[in-house]
Amino acid sequence: MAEGKNIIIEKRAKPLAEIQPMDYGTKTVDGGNLTLNENEKEDLIRNYPSARKFIKEFIGSDEFLNSIKRYCLWIDRDSLYEAISIPVVNERIEKVKRFRK
Secondary structure, three states: OOOOOOOOOOOOOOOOOOOOOOOOOOOOOOOOOOEEEHHHHHHHHHHOHHHHHHEEEOOOHHHHHHOOOEEEEOOOHHHHHHHHOOHHHHHHHHHHHHHHO
């Protein structure tokens, strides 16, 4: 037990300050096509070693709290043509395009 006063924090529907409320934290809008589980990541790297540079670890609350390993394809504009030269990556990008339409 720690010394000090008891503090009760009540639920609020509106922020204390004049700021825009947060509806989402990080939200992917890709239909799940840019995220990879451990097996998908390993298969992609085994079949296309050059794809390694496009894979980053993806850590959201679910992954953090449940020790889940997940990854995402992270492609900047300068590397787009290199990325789409990898058939599996190109297929996923095309699926994202269809999803977003």
